[in-house]
Amino acid sequence: MEGNREQFGSKMAAVMALAGSAVGLGNIWRFPYMVGEYGGAIFLIFYLFFSFAISLPVFYAEAIIGKSGKKAAYGSMAALAPGSRWKTVGEICVIACFIITSYYSVVGGWSVDYLIRSCMTGFENLSQEAATGLFGKVSTSVWEPIIMHTVFLALAAIIIRFGIKNGIEKFTKVAMPLLFVLMICIMLFSLSLDGAEGGVRYMLRPDFSKFSPRTLSSALGQSFFSMSLGVGCVLTYSSYMRKEDSLATSGLLTSISDLSFALIAAFVVMPAVFSAGLEPGAGPSLVFESLPYIFAKMGQTLPVISRIVTIFFFLSVFFAALTSLISMFEVCTAHLVEEKHIKRSFASIIVFTGSWLLGIICSLSFGVLGEIKIFGKNIFGFLDMVTSNYLMILGALAFVIFVGWKMGKAEVKEKFTEGGSKLSRLTFNFIYFIIKYVAPVMILAIFISNLI
Numbered sequence: 001m002e003g004n005r006e007q008f009g010s011k012m013a014a015v016m017a018l019a020g021s022a023v024g025l026g027n028i029w030r031f032p033y034m035v036g037e038y039g040g041a042i043f044l045i046f047y048l049f050f051s052f053a054i055s056l057p058v059f060y061a062e063a064i065i066g067k068s069g070k071k072a073a074y075g076s077m078a079a080l081a082p083g084s085r086w087k088t089v090g091e092i093c094v095i096a097c098f099i100i101t102s103y104y105s106v107v108g109g110w111s112v113d114y115l116i117r118s119c120m121t122g123f124e125n126l127s128q129e130a131a132t133g134l135f136g137k138v139s140t141s142v143w144e145p146i147i148m149h150t151v152f153l154a155l156a157a158i159i160i161r162f163g164i165k166n167g168i169e170k171f172t173k174v175a176m177p178l179l180f181v182l183m184i185c186i187m188l189f190s191l192s193l194d195g196a197e198g199g200v201r202y203m204l205r206p207d208f209s210k211f212s213p214r215t216l217s218s219a220l221g222q223s224f225f226s227m228s229l230g231v232g233c234v235l236t237y238s239s240y241m242r243k244e245d246s247l248a249t250s251g252l253l254t255s256i257s258d259l260s261f262a263l264i265a266a267f268v269v270m271p272a273v274f275s276a277g278l279e280p281g282a283g284p285s286l287v288f289e290s291l292p293y294i295f296a297k298m299g300q301t302l303p304v305i306s307r308i309v310t311i312f313f314f315l316s317v318f319f320a321a322l323t324s325l326i327s328m329f330e331v332c333t334a335h336l337v338e339e340k341h342i343k344r345s346f347a348s349i350i351v352f353t354g355s356w357l358l359g360i361i362c363s364l365s366f367g368v369l370g371e372i373k374i375f376g377k378n379i380f381g382f383l384d385m386v387t388s389n390y391l392m393i394l395g396a397l398a399f400v401i402f403v404g405w406k407m408g409k410a411e412v413k414e415k416f417t418e419g420g421s422k423l424s425r426l427t428f429n430f431i432y433f434i435i436k437y438v439a440p441v442m443i444l445a446i447f448i449s450n451l452i
Contacts, residue, residue: 024324
């Protein structure tokens with residue numbers, strides 16, 4: 001521990017926390033339907049390439065700032081560039097994480113709802129139309145999603161209140177291995193279904209006729225979104241790393257964990273989709289509309305196994321959502337603790353209260369507030385668009401520019417190779433080149449693509 005500031009207890013604890021931040025609904029919910037919409041294997045090829053060639057260097061840029069500044073987003077930027085306006089980037093990160101925490105907890109609340117349903121009655125005898133109607137009922141009602149949103153957000157607040165070692169570290173060290181085990185078990189079951197081989201072929205056999213420029217930007221954007229880049233989560237968690245912990249190793253393990261989990265999720269969903277004869281490009285409805293129907297169809301022949309698989313799946317969705325939520329919650333809490341000198345217990349209550357209130361508005365935007373439109377989107381959709389398409393992108397752009405052009409190369413190299421192996425020293429020049437020259441161009445391309 002440096003001074004009175006907490007640190008992760010080990011390198012593996014830091015990796016687990018960083019992987020927990022990266023592994024979330026972007027892997028289970030977003031990645032499978034993106035694969036379905038953009039041609040299966042052809043999308044997967046570019047996703048794999050961009051994850052290591054672009055997203056990993058951007059991850060390193062953000063982590064270098066955190067490990068150098070030894071504070072959360074605002075404090076690190078202020079410490080590394082005193083007297084400048086760079087600290088504004090930290091402020092944007094806090095605002096973005098606050099907004100994401102608010103609406104992300106609404107989706108997390110849906111996962112709690114579906115987990116409870118899977119434990120109580122499952123989805124027996126549920127038609128495809130009924131599955132769609134069920135999600136509409138859950139998301140548009142007034143009190144049910146608000147109660148679940150409250151429960152989900154309160155769990156995150158409790159974990160954050162206990163701090164880094166006793167809260168985040170202890171939770172992620174249990175949740176992450178359990179999450180992987182659960183998803184691997186479901187994947188094995190999904191691959192055993194009749195007709196599952198169609199989903200496997202779809203994932204592994206490239207169809208170049210479906211390639212388009214949009215495939216490139218979508219693959220890069222998904223890789224970016226999945227790693228939780230640009231909002232200070234990586235920066236804040238890296239600030240809790242010990243001096244002897246290697247950024248090079250931690251980043252690589254985090255990227256591999258995130259990528260592996262996304263692939264596992266896709267091999268859970270796509271074989272099941274093909275087995276049920278559904279459309280792989282069904283879009284965002286796959287998890288909360290299509291999959292309950294698939295589980296119901298399985299239950300006609302394998303009722304007990306189907307119930308277990310259903311519970312495991314929505315338990316996985318719940319854990320994935322919670323590990324990501326606490327990283328964004330921590331960005332906001334750490335800012336109040338470090339910059340406003342508020343005790344952690346009270347800071348977590350403040351973040352909970354603000355996120356809870358905004359989350360209620362987001363939840364109601366699917367129902368009674370649904371007629372309120374901002375640029376053609378409901379309140380939830382508008383906030384998601386602003387954070388995912390603009391604030392995250394601009395934050396990441398600022399981080400790579402700061403590391404590549406503001407910080408000295410010697411300082412960047414010191415933090416990147418600190419506690420590392422010979423490999424980290426050999427790869428530094430390549431990573432630095434990507435951060436300084438390639439990443440800014442690619443991130444700007446994503447931003448322009450989102451504008452279009």
